[in-house]
Every structure is written in C-alpha cells, then in structure tokens.
Amino acid sequence: MGGDQAGGLALAILVVMVLIVVGAVALFFLVARKLTRNLAPSRRPLVIGLMVLVGAGIGWLAVMATFYESSFSPPPRLHLVTAPGFDAPAVVFLEDPRASRAVEWQDSWLPFTAATATVEVPPSGIVRVRGFGLMAGRADLDVIWSSGMQGWGAGGGPGPRSQGANAYLVTGRPDVPPGEEAQFTGEADVATYVAQQEGRR
Numbered sequence: 001m002g003g004d005q006a007g008g009l010a011l012a013i014l015v016v017m018v019l020i021v022v023g024a025v026a027l028f029f030l031v032a033r034k035l036t037r038n039l040a041p042s043r044r045p046l047v048i049g050l051m052v053l054v055g056a057g058i059g060w061l062a063v064m065a066t067f068y069e070s071s072f073s074p075p076p077r078l079h080l081v082t083a084p085g086f087d088a089p090a091v092v093f094l095e096d097p098r099a100s101r102a103v104e105w106q107d108s109w110l111p112f113t114a115a116t117a118t119v120e121v122p123p124s125g126i127v128r129v130r131g132f133g134l135m136a137g138r139a140d141l142d143v144i145w146s147s148g149m150q151g152w153g154a155g156g157g158p159g160p161r162s163q164g165a166n167a168y169l170v171t172g173r174p175d176v177p178p179g180e181e182a183q184f185t186g187e188a189d190v191a192t193y194v195a196q197q198e199g200r201r
Contacts, residue, residue: 031051032050076105078142081119086121087123089173090182092126094126094167103133105133135154145174
C-alpha cells in the first residue's frame with residue numbers, strides 16, 4: 001500500500017514537472033509568435049525557436065526551484081582551516097557579542113551556487129564570533145575541513161550564558177571514532193566543554 005502511494009506521488013510530481021516545462025514553452029511560443037508578426041518570414045522561425053528554448057530553460061529552473069530546492073539553492077558551505085595541533089572532536093562556534101571576529105559570507109544570487117565562508121579554527125576548537133550569519137539554524141550546513149573531509153550538518157542551541165554566549169553551534173569532525181564525539185545534552189554541558197577546551201590552550 002505504502003509503495004503504491006509513493007509511486008502515485010512520484011507520478012503526480014512528474015506530471016506537474018512536465019506541465020510546468022510545457023506550459024513555459026507554450027507561453028513563450030505564443031509570445032514569440034505575437035512579437036514576430038512583423039518580422040521577415042525567414043527570421044521568424046529562428047526568433048521563435050530561441051524564445052522556445054528560453055521558455056524551456058525558465059520552466060526547468062522553476063521545476064528545480066520547486067522540487068529540488070537543495071540543488072537550486074544549496075545550503076551554506078563553511079570551510080574550516082584548523083590550526084596546527086588541533087585535536088578536538090568538534091568545532092564549537094559561540095555567538096558572543098563581545099567577540100572581535102565575524103563570519104564573512106560570500107553570497108551569490110546565481111542559482112545552484114552556495115554561499116561560502118572560511119573560518120580559521122584555533123587549537124581549542126572554540127570559535128567566538130559576533131554572529132552566525134547564514135549558518136544560523138542550518139542543520140544542513142555543508143562543512144569542509146582542512147584535510148578535505150566533508151561533514152554534514154551542525155547542531156546548536158541557546159547559551160551558554162556563563163561563557164558570555166547567546167547561542168552555540170557545533171559541527172563534529174568526521175574522522176572521530178564512535179563514542180568519542182562531543183555530545184551535549186544541555187547548556188551546562190556546552191559551558192563545561194568550552195571551559196575545558198579554552199583552559200587547556
């Protein structure tokens with residue numbers, strides 16, 4: 001039953017996708033015919049053909065934006081440059097209004113391109129910044145480490161206030177063995193971890 005429902009939904013989505021593209025092509029075809037009424041007969045097919053191609057392209061972009069949003073507008077990509085001696089199981093970002101650093105994002109209005117930022121990580125793995133910017137609340141954050149390893153997602157939450165932070169965001173190192181990850185069950189755990197990491201550096 002569940003498989004049939006999933007198949008029916010996939011078929012419905014496919015039909016809608018086709019209709020979007022065909023509709024865009026038809027619209028541009030009609031507009032092209034109207035705009036080229038006064039052109040020489042030898043030029044009309046070329047202009048209409050080009051307009052149809054533009055319509056198909058716009059229709060496909062509409063399909064991507066509707067059904068493949070993660071491809072059309074990828075999640076922000078964060079490049080982490082870790083300092084020599086970095087051995088922490090994770091990088092913890094603290095949103096600290098007193099911090100002098102800011103995450104500088106390079107954004108683009110083009111589809112299929114992700115906003116990117118590069119952050120230098122100290123040996124402690126604790127990065128204090130004034131604000132998270134585009135990575136705030138993004139569990140699907142795309143993280144690239146210095147070694148080329150790729151991490152997916154980030155967790156976070158409020159505080160820890162005892163560390164002067166309004167919020168935290170953590171992304172674990174992909175090569176950390178199971179059981180050795182940095183795990184936080186609340187603000188107190190984050191505060192303890194930050195104090196330990198900053199205290200030993």
